[in-house]
Amino acid sequence: MNTVDLDTIREAHARIRERIRWTPVMTNGRLDELSGSRLFFKCENFQETGSFKARGAMNAVLSLTDAEAARGVATHSSGNHAAALSWAAGLMGIPSFVVMPSTASRIKVSAVERYGGRIVFCEPSHKAREEAADKVVRETGALLIHPYDNPRIIAGQGTAALEFLGEVPDLDAIVCPVGGGGLLAGTSIVAKGLRPGIKLLGAEPEGAADTKLSFESARRQQVEHPASIADGLLAFVGGMTFPVIRRLVDGIVTVSDQEIAAAVRQFLEVMKIVVEPSGAVAYAAVAGKRAGVGGMRVGVILSGGNLDLERTPWLK
Protein backbone atom coordinates (compact mmCIF):
# COMPACT_ATOMS: atom_id res chain seq x y z
CA MET A 1 0.00 0.00 0.00
CA ASN A 2 1.34 3.39 -0.89
CA THR A 3 -1.63 5.65 -0.34
CA VAL A 4 -2.50 6.72 3.16
CA ASP A 5 -6.10 7.69 3.79
CA LEU A 6 -8.39 7.98 6.79
CA ASP A 7 -9.15 4.25 6.73
CA THR A 8 -5.47 3.34 6.64
CA ILE A 9 -4.93 5.49 9.70
CA ARG A 10 -7.90 3.95 11.51
CA GLU A 11 -6.46 0.50 10.76
CA ALA A 12 -3.08 1.63 12.06
CA HIS A 13 -4.71 2.84 15.28
CA ALA A 14 -6.47 -0.49 15.78
CA ARG A 15 -3.12 -2.23 15.18
CA ILE A 16 -1.06 -0.19 17.67
CA ARG A 17 -3.47 1.04 20.31
CA GLU A 18 -2.81 -1.66 22.90
CA ARG A 19 0.94 -0.98 22.68
CA ILE A 20 1.05 2.82 22.75
CA ARG A 21 -0.40 5.36 25.17
CA TRP A 22 -3.64 7.20 24.52
CA THR A 23 -2.03 10.45 25.57
CA PRO A 24 -3.97 13.06 27.55
CA VAL A 25 -5.25 16.38 26.24
CA MET A 26 -4.33 19.17 28.65
CA THR A 27 -5.58 22.74 28.91
CA ASN A 28 -4.21 25.75 30.75
CA GLY A 29 -5.98 29.01 31.48
CA ARG A 30 -2.83 31.08 31.63
CA LEU A 31 -1.52 29.94 28.25
CA ASP A 32 -4.99 30.68 26.84
CA GLU A 33 -4.68 34.24 28.14
CA LEU A 34 -1.15 34.66 26.82
CA SER A 35 -2.04 33.35 23.35
CA GLY A 36 -5.54 34.77 22.94
CA SER A 37 -6.88 31.37 21.83
CA ARG A 38 -8.57 28.48 23.63
CA LEU A 39 -5.83 25.86 23.51
CA PHE A 40 -5.99 22.07 23.70
CA PHE A 41 -2.62 20.36 23.99
CA LYS A 42 -2.24 16.79 22.72
CA CYS A 43 0.55 15.57 24.99
CA GLU A 44 2.70 13.27 22.88
CA ASN A 45 5.56 14.20 25.21
CA PHE A 46 3.92 11.60 27.49
CA GLN A 47 3.90 9.00 24.69
CA GLU A 48 6.03 5.83 24.97
CA THR A 49 9.70 6.75 24.28
CA GLY A 50 8.83 10.42 24.85
CA SER A 51 7.47 11.29 21.40
CA PHE A 52 4.78 10.58 18.78
CA LYS A 53 7.42 8.62 16.85
CA ALA A 54 6.40 5.54 18.87
CA ARG A 55 3.15 5.46 16.88
CA GLY A 56 4.67 5.21 13.40
CA ALA A 57 7.47 2.93 14.55
CA MET A 58 5.07 0.50 16.21
CA ASN A 59 2.82 0.53 13.16
CA ALA A 60 5.79 -0.24 10.89
CA VAL A 61 7.09 -3.01 13.12
CA LEU A 62 3.68 -4.65 13.54
CA SER A 63 3.27 -4.61 9.73
CA LEU A 64 6.45 -6.62 9.01
CA THR A 65 6.23 -10.07 7.44
CA ASP A 66 7.77 -12.89 9.47
CA ALA A 67 10.76 -12.98 7.12
CA GLU A 68 11.31 -9.24 7.49
CA ALA A 69 10.95 -9.42 11.26
CA ALA A 70 13.63 -12.10 11.43
CA ARG A 71 16.15 -9.82 9.70
CA GLY A 72 15.19 -6.76 11.71
CA VAL A 73 14.77 -3.05 11.03
CA ALA A 74 17.20 -0.17 10.54
CA THR A 75 17.06 3.60 10.46
CA HIS A 76 19.00 6.84 10.42
CA SER A 77 17.34 9.46 12.57
CA SER A 78 18.03 12.56 14.62
CA GLY A 79 16.98 10.66 17.68
CA ASN A 80 13.31 10.24 18.48
CA HIS A 81 12.53 7.96 15.54
CA ALA A 82 15.59 5.89 16.41
CA ALA A 83 14.49 5.48 20.02
CA ALA A 84 10.96 4.67 18.94
CA LEU A 85 12.04 2.08 16.39
CA SER A 86 14.37 0.39 18.90
CA TRP A 87 11.56 0.36 21.43
CA ALA A 88 8.99 -1.10 19.04
CA ALA A 89 11.44 -3.69 17.73
CA GLY A 90 12.58 -4.57 21.25
CA LEU A 91 9.00 -5.09 22.44
CA MET A 92 8.36 -7.45 19.53
CA GLY A 93 11.67 -9.25 19.98
CA ILE A 94 13.25 -8.28 16.67
CA PRO A 95 16.68 -6.72 16.05
CA SER A 96 17.10 -3.00 15.29
CA PHE A 97 20.06 -1.10 13.86
CA VAL A 98 20.32 2.65 14.33
CA VAL A 99 22.63 5.05 12.49
CA MET A 100 23.01 8.22 14.58
CA PRO A 101 25.13 11.34 14.09
CA SER A 102 28.05 11.54 16.50
CA THR A 103 26.55 14.82 17.77
CA ALA A 104 23.29 13.22 18.94
CA SER A 105 22.36 14.19 22.49
CA ARG A 106 23.19 11.94 25.43
CA ILE A 107 19.54 11.49 26.35
CA LYS A 108 18.69 10.23 22.86
CA VAL A 109 21.68 7.90 22.60
CA SER A 110 21.01 6.35 25.98
CA ALA A 111 17.34 5.86 25.09
CA VAL A 112 18.27 3.82 22.00
CA GLU A 113 20.72 1.79 24.06
CA ARG A 114 18.16 1.13 26.77
CA TYR A 115 15.65 -0.20 24.25
CA GLY A 116 18.26 -2.58 22.84
CA GLY A 117 18.96 -0.84 19.52
CA ARG A 118 22.42 -1.41 18.04
CA ILE A 119 23.95 2.01 17.32
CA VAL A 120 26.27 2.86 14.42
CA PHE A 121 27.63 6.40 14.79
CA CYS A 122 28.43 8.51 11.72
CA GLU A 123 29.40 12.06 10.79
CA PRO A 124 26.61 14.61 11.37
CA SER A 125 25.67 15.10 7.71
CA HIS A 126 22.68 13.94 5.74
CA LYS A 127 24.95 12.16 3.25
CA ALA A 128 27.01 10.33 5.85
CA ARG A 129 23.85 9.12 7.54
CA GLU A 130 22.37 7.70 4.37
CA GLU A 131 25.61 5.99 3.40
CA ALA A 132 26.02 4.42 6.83
CA ALA A 133 22.42 3.24 6.74
CA ASP A 134 22.89 1.68 3.30
CA LYS A 135 25.90 -0.18 4.59
CA VAL A 136 24.01 -1.52 7.61
CA VAL A 137 21.18 -2.69 5.39
CA ARG A 138 23.56 -4.42 2.98
CA GLU A 139 25.37 -6.18 5.80
CA THR A 140 22.40 -7.27 7.91
CA GLY A 141 19.48 -7.57 5.49
CA ALA A 142 17.47 -5.36 7.84
CA LEU A 143 14.57 -3.37 6.40
CA LEU A 144 15.19 0.38 6.37
CA ILE A 145 12.30 2.18 8.02
CA HIS A 146 12.51 5.76 6.82
CA PRO A 147 11.59 8.28 9.53
CA TYR A 148 8.87 9.91 7.41
CA ASP A 149 8.83 8.87 3.75
CA ASN A 150 7.10 5.59 4.52
CA PRO A 151 3.31 5.02 4.34
CA ARG A 152 3.26 2.91 7.54
CA ILE A 153 5.05 5.69 9.38
CA ILE A 154 2.74 8.41 8.05
CA ALA A 155 -0.30 6.31 8.96
CA GLY A 156 1.03 5.66 12.47
CA GLN A 157 1.78 9.34 13.11
CA GLY A 158 -1.74 10.23 12.00
CA THR A 159 -3.23 8.22 14.87
CA ALA A 160 -2.48 11.05 17.34
CA ALA A 161 -4.91 13.31 15.46
CA LEU A 162 -7.49 10.52 15.43
CA GLU A 163 -7.42 10.40 19.24
CA PHE A 164 -7.28 14.19 19.45
CA LEU A 165 -10.37 14.86 17.32
CA GLY A 166 -12.14 11.93 18.94
CA GLU A 167 -11.70 13.64 22.29
CA VAL A 168 -12.11 17.28 21.21
CA PRO A 169 -14.20 17.10 18.02
CA ASP A 170 -15.01 20.79 17.70
CA LEU A 171 -11.56 22.24 17.12
CA ASP A 172 -11.42 25.22 14.73
CA ALA A 173 -7.74 24.71 13.97
CA ILE A 174 -4.80 22.37 14.53
CA VAL A 175 -1.19 23.49 14.63
CA CYS A 176 1.43 20.77 14.16
CA PRO A 177 5.24 20.85 13.96
CA VAL A 178 6.89 19.94 10.66
CA GLY A 179 10.35 18.52 10.03
CA GLY A 180 10.28 15.67 7.49
CA GLY A 181 6.51 15.97 7.49
CA GLY A 182 5.34 12.54 8.67
CA LEU A 183 3.33 13.90 11.59
CA LEU A 184 1.93 16.83 9.61
CA ALA A 185 0.94 14.63 6.65
CA GLY A 186 -0.78 12.06 8.87
CA THR A 187 -2.46 14.78 10.91
CA SER A 188 -3.73 16.57 7.81
CA ILE A 189 -5.28 13.40 6.36
CA VAL A 190 -7.18 12.82 9.60
CA ALA A 191 -8.11 16.44 10.28
CA LYS A 192 -9.37 17.26 6.78
CA GLY A 193 -11.00 13.84 6.52
CA LEU A 194 -12.98 14.22 9.74
CA ARG A 195 -13.49 17.96 9.67
CA PRO A 196 -13.01 19.45 6.19
CA GLY A 197 -13.41 23.06 7.36
CA ILE A 198 -10.68 22.90 9.98
CA LYS A 199 -7.71 25.24 9.62
CA LEU A 200 -4.53 23.20 9.54
CA LEU A 201 -1.15 24.80 10.01
CA GLY A 202 2.40 23.51 10.06
CA ALA A 203 4.89 25.16 12.42
CA GLU A 204 8.58 25.22 11.54
CA PRO A 205 11.78 26.79 12.93
CA GLU A 206 12.96 29.87 10.98
CA GLY A 207 16.40 28.27 10.71
CA ALA A 208 15.07 25.20 8.90
CA ALA A 209 12.16 26.63 6.94
CA ASP A 210 12.37 24.40 3.89
CA THR A 211 8.74 23.37 4.18
CA LYS A 212 7.53 26.97 4.14
CA LEU A 213 9.76 27.69 1.14
CA SER A 214 8.55 24.56 -0.62
CA PHE A 215 4.90 25.13 0.28
CA GLU A 216 4.86 28.73 -0.94
CA SER A 217 6.70 27.94 -4.16
CA ALA A 218 4.70 24.73 -4.71
CA ARG A 219 7.98 22.92 -5.33
CA ARG A 220 9.98 20.86 -2.86
CA GLN A 221 13.15 22.74 -1.96
CA GLN A 222 15.88 22.48 0.62
CA VAL A 223 17.66 25.21 2.60
CA GLU A 224 21.39 25.36 3.17
CA HIS A 225 22.72 24.60 6.67
CA PRO A 226 19.45 24.12 8.55
CA ALA A 227 19.99 25.07 12.20
CA SER A 228 17.70 25.40 15.21
CA ILE A 229 17.45 24.37 18.85
CA ALA A 230 14.51 22.31 17.56
CA ASP A 231 16.88 19.52 16.57
CA GLY A 232 14.09 17.13 15.64
CA LEU A 233 12.88 19.43 12.86
CA LEU A 234 16.06 19.87 10.82
CA ALA A 235 15.11 17.21 8.24
CA PHE A 236 13.82 18.35 4.86
CA VAL A 237 10.21 17.73 3.97
CA GLY A 238 9.92 14.39 2.20
CA GLY A 239 9.04 13.39 -1.33
CA MET A 240 6.11 11.38 0.00
CA THR A 241 4.94 13.81 2.68
CA PHE A 242 5.20 17.06 0.72
CA PRO A 243 2.41 16.35 -1.82
CA VAL A 244 0.04 15.53 1.05
CA ILE A 245 1.02 18.67 2.94
CA ARG A 246 0.77 20.80 -0.19
CA ARG A 247 -2.75 19.51 -0.84
CA LEU A 248 -4.22 19.58 2.66
CA VAL A 249 -2.37 22.10 4.82
CA ASP A 250 -3.49 25.75 4.92
CA GLY A 251 -0.17 27.35 5.69
CA ILE A 252 3.24 27.09 7.34
CA VAL A 253 4.16 29.45 10.19
CA THR A 254 7.80 29.92 11.21
CA VAL A 255 9.12 30.73 14.68
CA SER A 256 12.49 31.89 15.96
CA ASP A 257 14.67 29.90 18.33
CA GLN A 258 14.03 32.59 20.93
CA GLU A 259 10.29 32.01 20.64
CA ILE A 260 10.81 28.25 20.86
CA ALA A 261 12.92 28.65 24.00
CA ALA A 262 10.27 30.89 25.57
CA ALA A 263 7.63 28.27 24.78
CA VAL A 264 9.69 25.48 26.39
CA ARG A 265 10.07 27.67 29.49
CA GLN A 266 6.35 28.32 29.67
CA PHE A 267 5.59 24.61 29.54
CA LEU A 268 8.05 24.01 32.38
CA GLU A 269 7.03 26.97 34.53
CA VAL A 270 3.31 27.28 33.90
CA MET A 271 2.09 23.82 32.86
CA LYS A 272 4.77 21.85 34.74
CA ILE A 273 5.41 19.58 31.78
CA VAL A 274 8.57 18.86 29.83
CA VAL A 275 8.36 19.59 26.11
CA GLU A 276 11.45 19.49 23.93
CA PRO A 277 12.14 22.41 21.55
CA SER A 278 10.83 20.53 18.50
CA GLY A 279 7.70 19.70 20.49
CA ALA A 280 7.11 23.31 21.44
CA VAL A 281 7.16 24.99 18.01
CA ALA A 282 3.41 24.63 17.41
CA TYR A 283 2.62 26.46 20.63
CA ALA A 284 5.34 29.02 19.85
CA ALA A 285 3.57 29.75 16.56
CA VAL A 286 0.27 30.34 18.36
CA ALA A 287 1.86 32.34 21.18
CA GLY A 288 3.58 34.56 18.60
CA LYS A 289 0.11 35.42 17.26
CA ARG A 290 1.15 34.98 13.64
CA ALA A 291 -0.94 31.85 13.11
CA GLY A 292 -4.21 33.77 12.63
CA VAL A 293 -6.08 31.66 15.17
CA GLY A 294 -6.98 34.34 17.73
CA GLY A 295 -10.23 33.54 19.53
CA MET A 296 -10.37 30.05 18.02
CA ARG A 297 -10.41 26.63 19.66
CA VAL A 298 -6.97 25.44 18.67
CA GLY A 299 -5.48 21.96 18.92
CA VAL A 300 -1.73 22.11 19.51
CA ILE A 301 0.34 18.98 19.11
CA LEU A 302 3.16 18.72 21.63
CA SER A 303 5.17 16.18 19.70
CA GLY A 304 7.87 15.21 22.19
CA GLY A 305 9.40 15.63 25.63
CA ASN A 306 12.98 14.46 25.28
CA LEU A 307 14.60 17.63 26.55
CA ASP A 308 18.32 17.19 27.17
CA LEU A 309 18.99 19.08 30.38
CA GLU A 310 22.70 19.14 29.70
CA ARG A 311 22.14 21.07 26.48
CA THR A 312 19.81 23.84 27.50
CA PRO A 313 21.93 26.94 28.12
CA TRP A 314 19.04 28.91 26.60
CA LEU A 315 16.79 27.81 29.45
CA LYS A 316 18.63 29.90 32.03
Add this chain to the structure above:
Amino acid sequence: MNTVDLDTIREAHARIRERIRWTPVMTNGRLDELSGSRLFFKCENFQETGSFKARGAMNAVLSLTDAEAARGVATHSSGNHAAALSWAAGLMGIPSFVVMPSTASRIKVSAVERYGGRIVFCEPSHKAREEAADKVVRETGALLIHPYDNPRIIAGQGTAALEFLGEVPDLDAIVCPVGGGGLLAGTSIVAKGLRPGIKLLGAEPEGAADTKLSFESARRQQVEHPASIADGLLAFVGGMTFPVIRRLVDGIVTVSDQEIAAAVRQFLEVMKIVVEPSGAVAYAAVAGKRAGVGGMRVGVILSGGNLDLERTPWLK
Protein backbone atom coordinates in the same frame (compact mmCIF):
# COMPACT_ATOMS: atom_id res chain seq x y z
CA MET B 1 -13.76 23.93 65.09
CA ASN B 2 -10.38 22.70 66.16
CA THR B 3 -10.56 19.00 65.46
CA VAL B 4 -10.08 17.77 61.94
CA ASP B 5 -11.63 14.42 61.10
CA LEU B 6 -12.69 12.60 57.95
CA ASP B 7 -16.01 14.44 57.85
CA THR B 8 -14.31 17.83 58.16
CA ILE B 9 -12.13 16.94 55.21
CA ARG B 10 -15.09 15.75 53.16
CA GLU B 11 -16.82 19.07 53.90
CA ALA B 12 -13.67 20.92 52.85
CA HIS B 13 -13.60 19.01 49.58
CA ALA B 14 -17.24 19.86 48.85
CA ARG B 15 -16.43 23.52 49.62
CA ILE B 16 -13.38 23.83 47.36
CA ARG B 17 -13.81 21.28 44.59
CA GLU B 18 -15.26 23.63 41.99
CA ARG B 19 -12.33 26.03 42.49
CA ILE B 20 -9.38 23.64 42.53
CA ARG B 21 -8.24 20.97 40.10
CA TRP B 22 -8.98 17.29 40.58
CA THR B 23 -5.39 16.43 39.74
CA PRO B 24 -4.53 13.33 37.71
CA VAL B 25 -2.94 10.14 39.03
CA MET B 26 -0.06 9.11 36.78
CA THR B 27 1.85 5.84 36.55
CA ASN B 28 5.15 4.96 34.91
CA GLY B 29 6.52 1.52 34.15
CA ARG B 30 10.15 2.57 34.29
CA LEU B 31 9.91 4.20 37.71
CA ASP B 32 8.12 1.06 38.91
CA GLU B 33 11.11 -0.99 37.75
CA LEU B 34 13.62 1.38 39.32
CA SER B 35 11.81 1.43 42.67
CA GLY B 36 10.58 -2.16 42.87
CA SER B 37 7.07 -0.98 43.79
CA ARG B 38 3.90 -0.32 41.79
CA LEU B 39 3.68 3.46 42.01
CA PHE B 40 0.72 5.80 41.69
CA PHE B 41 1.63 9.48 41.58
CA LYS B 42 -0.90 12.05 42.77
CA CYS B 43 0.13 15.04 40.65
CA GLU B 44 -0.37 18.09 42.84
CA ASN B 45 2.34 19.73 40.74
CA PHE B 46 -0.54 20.26 38.28
CA GLN B 47 -2.70 21.85 41.00
CA GLU B 48 -3.71 25.53 40.74
CA THR B 49 -0.69 27.70 41.73
CA GLY B 50 1.56 24.66 41.21
CA SER B 51 1.11 22.95 44.58
CA PHE B 52 -1.34 21.28 46.98
CA LYS B 53 -1.28 24.50 49.04
CA ALA B 54 -4.12 25.80 46.84
CA ARG B 55 -6.42 23.32 48.62
CA GLY B 56 -5.85 24.53 52.17
CA ALA B 57 -5.70 28.17 51.16
CA MET B 58 -8.98 27.99 49.26
CA ASN B 59 -10.62 26.16 52.15
CA ALA B 60 -9.43 28.83 54.59
CA VAL B 61 -10.54 31.72 52.37
CA LEU B 62 -13.97 30.20 51.67
CA SER B 63 -14.46 29.74 55.44
CA LEU B 64 -13.98 33.42 56.31
CA THR B 65 -16.84 35.46 57.75
CA ASP B 66 -17.84 38.54 55.76
CA ALA B 67 -16.13 40.78 58.31
CA GLU B 68 -12.91 38.76 58.09
CA ALA B 69 -13.02 38.74 54.30
CA ALA B 70 -13.31 42.53 54.25
CA ARG B 71 -10.06 42.89 56.22
CA GLY B 72 -8.23 40.24 54.25
CA VAL B 73 -5.75 37.48 55.01
CA ALA B 74 -2.03 37.42 55.74
CA THR B 75 0.76 34.87 55.95
CA HIS B 76 4.46 34.22 56.20
CA SER B 77 5.51 31.34 54.01
CA SER B 78 8.46 29.87 52.13
CA GLY B 79 6.54 30.45 48.94
CA ASN B 80 3.90 27.95 47.87
CA HIS B 81 1.48 28.76 50.69
CA ALA B 82 1.95 32.46 49.96
CA ALA B 83 1.17 32.01 46.27
CA ALA B 84 -1.82 29.81 47.08
CA LEU B 85 -3.26 32.25 49.61
CA SER B 86 -2.85 35.19 47.23
CA TRP B 87 -4.50 33.16 44.51
CA ALA B 88 -7.45 32.07 46.66
CA ALA B 89 -7.92 35.59 48.06
CA GLY B 90 -7.60 37.13 44.60
CA LEU B 91 -10.24 34.80 43.13
CA MET B 92 -12.65 35.77 45.92
CA GLY B 93 -11.83 39.47 45.66
CA ILE B 94 -10.30 39.93 49.10
CA PRO B 95 -6.94 41.49 50.02
CA SER B 96 -3.90 39.36 50.90
CA PHE B 97 -0.63 40.31 52.60
CA VAL B 98 2.40 38.09 52.28
CA VAL B 99 5.59 38.20 54.33
CA MET B 100 8.40 36.50 52.37
CA PRO B 101 12.09 36.04 53.09
CA SER B 102 14.32 38.20 50.91
CA THR B 103 15.90 34.97 49.63
CA ALA B 104 12.66 33.59 48.19
CA SER B 105 13.03 32.36 44.62
CA ARG B 106 12.06 34.55 41.69
CA ILE B 107 9.41 32.13 40.50
CA LYS B 108 7.67 32.18 43.89
CA VAL B 109 7.84 35.95 44.28
CA SER B 110 6.45 36.57 40.82
CA ALA B 111 3.64 34.08 41.43
CA VAL B 112 2.48 36.00 44.51
CA GLU B 113 2.67 39.26 42.58
CA ARG B 114 0.71 37.83 39.67
CA TYR B 115 -2.11 36.71 41.95
CA GLY B 116 -2.31 40.18 43.47
CA GLY B 117 -0.76 39.48 46.87
CA ARG B 118 0.96 42.44 48.58
CA ILE B 119 4.48 41.35 49.52
CA VAL B 120 6.43 42.45 52.60
CA PHE B 121 10.01 41.19 52.44
CA CYS B 122 11.94 40.30 55.63
CA GLU B 123 15.20 38.69 56.71
CA PRO B 124 15.36 34.95 56.03
CA SER B 125 14.86 33.80 59.63
CA HIS B 126 11.90 32.22 61.34
CA LYS B 127 11.85 35.00 63.92
CA ALA B 128 11.98 37.86 61.42
CA ARG B 129 9.13 36.31 59.48
CA GLU B 130 6.87 35.98 62.49
CA GLU B 131 7.61 39.54 63.63
CA ALA B 132 6.93 40.98 60.20
CA ALA B 133 3.70 39.01 59.98
CA ASP B 134 2.59 40.26 63.41
CA LYS B 135 3.22 43.82 62.27
CA VAL B 136 1.18 43.36 59.09
CA VAL B 137 -1.70 41.88 61.07
CA ARG B 138 -1.63 44.76 63.60
CA GLU B 139 -1.60 47.38 60.87
CA THR B 140 -4.20 45.90 58.53
CA GLY B 141 -6.49 43.81 60.71
CA ALA B 142 -5.96 40.91 58.29
CA LEU B 143 -6.43 37.38 59.59
CA LEU B 144 -3.19 35.42 59.80
CA ILE B 145 -3.58 32.09 57.98
CA HIS B 146 -0.81 29.89 59.31
CA PRO B 147 0.69 27.65 56.62
CA TYR B 148 0.03 24.44 58.60
CA ASP B 149 -1.05 24.98 62.22
CA ASN B 150 -4.62 25.83 61.23
CA PRO B 151 -7.51 23.32 61.12
CA ARG B 152 -8.91 24.75 57.86
CA ILE B 153 -5.52 24.36 56.23
CA ILE B 154 -5.05 20.80 57.47
CA ALA B 155 -8.57 19.89 56.30
CA GLY B 156 -7.95 21.43 52.88
CA GLN B 157 -4.63 19.64 52.40
CA GLY B 158 -6.32 16.33 53.29
CA THR B 159 -8.59 16.61 50.25
CA ALA B 160 -5.79 15.43 47.94
CA ALA B 161 -5.78 12.05 49.71
CA LEU B 162 -9.57 11.90 49.48
CA GLU B 163 -9.36 12.17 45.67
CA PHE B 164 -6.38 9.81 45.58
CA LEU B 165 -8.02 6.95 47.52
CA GLY B 166 -11.29 7.57 45.69
CA GLU B 167 -9.46 6.89 42.43
CA VAL B 168 -7.04 4.17 43.60
CA PRO B 169 -8.76 2.60 46.62
CA ASP B 170 -6.50 -0.42 47.01
CA LEU B 171 -3.20 1.25 47.87
CA ASP B 172 -1.02 -0.66 50.34
CA ALA B 173 0.92 2.43 51.34
CA ILE B 174 1.08 6.20 50.93
CA VAL B 175 4.28 8.23 51.12
CA CYS B 176 3.89 11.96 51.69
CA PRO B 177 6.40 14.78 52.15
CA VAL B 178 6.55 16.52 55.53
CA GLY B 179 7.68 20.05 56.36
CA GLY B 180 5.30 21.78 58.79
CA GLY B 181 3.08 18.72 58.54
CA GLY B 182 -0.19 20.10 57.17
CA LEU B 183 -0.26 17.79 54.16
CA LEU B 184 0.91 14.75 56.13
CA ALA B 185 -1.60 15.35 58.95
CA GLY B 186 -4.51 15.78 56.52
CA THR B 187 -3.39 12.80 54.47
CA SER B 188 -3.07 10.57 57.53
CA ILE B 189 -6.58 11.41 58.76
CA VAL B 190 -8.03 10.44 55.38
CA ALA B 191 -5.86 7.41 54.75
CA LYS B 192 -6.28 5.80 58.17
CA GLY B 193 -9.96 6.79 58.22
CA LEU B 194 -10.74 5.14 54.89
CA ARG B 195 -8.23 2.31 55.03
CA PRO B 196 -7.02 1.59 58.59
CA GLY B 197 -4.47 -1.04 57.51
CA ILE B 198 -2.64 1.24 55.07
CA LYS B 199 1.05 1.96 55.70
CA LEU B 200 1.54 5.70 55.95
CA LEU B 201 5.00 7.24 55.76
CA GLY B 202 6.30 10.78 55.92
CA ALA B 203 9.34 11.67 53.80
CA GLU B 204 11.72 14.39 54.93
CA PRO B 205 15.08 15.84 53.81
CA GLU B 206 18.03 14.68 55.95
CA GLY B 207 19.04 18.30 56.40
CA ALA B 208 15.73 19.26 58.01
CA ALA B 209 14.79 16.05 59.80
CA ASP B 210 13.03 17.55 62.81
CA THR B 211 9.90 15.47 62.22
CA LYS B 212 11.85 12.20 62.29
CA LEU B 213 13.63 13.33 65.47
CA SER B 214 10.35 14.40 67.03
CA PHE B 215 8.49 11.28 65.90
CA GLU B 216 11.09 8.88 67.23
CA SER B 217 11.48 10.67 70.55
CA ALA B 218 7.72 11.22 70.87
CA ARG B 219 8.42 14.87 71.64
CA ARG B 220 8.33 17.81 69.26
CA GLN B 221 11.88 19.02 68.65
CA GLN B 222 13.63 21.34 66.25
CA VAL B 223 16.96 20.98 64.49
CA GLU B 224 19.55 23.73 64.17
CA HIS B 225 20.05 25.36 60.76
CA PRO B 226 17.72 23.24 58.64
CA ALA B 227 19.03 23.17 55.08
CA SER B 228 18.01 21.31 51.92
CA ILE B 229 17.32 21.91 48.25
CA ALA B 230 13.76 20.98 49.25
CA ASP B 231 13.11 24.56 50.33
CA GLY B 232 9.43 23.98 50.98
CA LEU B 233 10.20 21.47 53.75
CA LEU B 234 12.45 23.53 56.01
CA ALA B 235 9.64 24.46 58.42
CA PHE B 236 9.44 22.63 61.76
CA VAL B 237 6.58 20.26 62.37
CA GLY B 238 3.73 22.16 64.00
CA GLY B 239 2.15 22.04 67.45
CA MET B 240 -1.17 21.17 65.84
CA THR B 241 0.10 18.79 63.17
CA PHE B 242 2.59 16.80 65.25
CA PRO B 243 0.07 15.05 67.56
CA VAL B 244 -1.89 13.88 64.51
CA ILE B 245 1.26 12.65 62.78
CA ARG B 246 2.49 10.96 65.97
CA ARG B 247 -0.82 9.11 66.32
CA LEU B 248 -1.48 8.07 62.71
CA VAL B 249 1.78 7.89 60.77
CA ASP B 250 3.83 4.67 60.70
CA GLY B 251 7.26 6.17 60.21
CA ILE B 252 9.38 8.99 58.80
CA VAL B 253 11.96 8.25 56.10
CA THR B 254 14.75 10.72 55.36
CA VAL B 255 16.46 11.33 52.01
CA SER B 256 19.62 13.16 51.01
CA ASP B 257 19.69 16.21 48.74
CA GLN B 258 21.48 14.04 46.18
CA GLU B 259 18.61 11.58 46.19
CA ILE B 260 16.10 14.42 45.88
CA ALA B 261 18.00 15.87 42.90
CA ALA B 262 18.08 12.45 41.23
CA ALA B 263 14.33 12.13 41.75
CA VAL B 264 13.66 15.55 40.21
CA ARG B 265 15.78 14.52 37.21
CA GLN B 266 13.87 11.28 36.80
CA PHE B 267 10.56 13.13 36.76
CA LEU B 268 11.90 15.47 34.08
CA GLU B 269 13.63 12.83 31.97
CA VAL B 270 11.41 9.79 32.35
CA MET B 271 7.93 11.09 33.18
CA LYS B 272 8.31 14.47 31.42
CA ILE B 273 6.78 16.32 34.35
CA VAL B 274 8.16 19.13 36.49
CA VAL B 275 8.30 18.36 40.21
CA GLU B 276 10.08 20.71 42.61
CA PRO B 277 12.57 19.25 45.10
CA SER B 278 10.09 19.39 47.99
CA GLY B 279 7.57 17.62 45.79
CA ALA B 280 10.00 14.84 44.89
CA VAL B 281 11.05 13.68 48.39
CA ALA B 282 8.33 11.06 48.71
CA TYR B 283 9.42 9.36 45.49
CA ALA B 284 13.07 9.75 46.53
CA ALA B 285 12.24 7.82 49.72
CA VAL B 286 10.68 4.98 47.72
CA ALA B 287 13.43 4.97 45.07
CA GLY B 288 16.04 4.76 47.85
CA LYS B 289 14.36 1.51 48.97
CA ARG B 290 14.46 2.45 52.63
CA ALA B 291 10.70 2.90 52.92
CA GLY B 292 9.98 -0.83 53.21
CA VAL B 293 7.35 -0.79 50.48
CA GLY B 294 8.97 -3.15 47.96
CA GLY B 295 6.37 -5.03 45.91
CA MET B 296 3.54 -2.90 47.30
CA ARG B 297 1.02 -0.64 45.56
CA VAL B 298 2.29 2.70 46.75
CA GLY B 299 0.64 6.11 46.51
CA VAL B 300 3.23 8.86 46.16
CA ILE B 301 2.17 12.46 46.61
CA LEU B 302 3.97 14.86 44.28
CA SER B 303 3.22 17.96 46.28
CA GLY B 304 4.40 20.73 43.95
CA GLY B 305 5.96 21.73 40.65
CA ASN B 306 7.36 25.20 41.21
CA LEU B 307 10.90 24.41 40.17
CA ASP B 308 13.03 27.52 39.80
CA LEU B 309 15.11 26.90 36.69
CA GLU B 310 17.51 29.67 37.65
CA ARG B 311 18.39 27.88 40.87
CA THR B 312 19.06 24.34 39.79
CA PRO B 313 22.84 23.93 39.42
CA TRP B 314 22.34 20.39 40.79
CA LEU B 315 20.25 19.50 37.75
CA LYS B 316 23.18 19.59 35.36
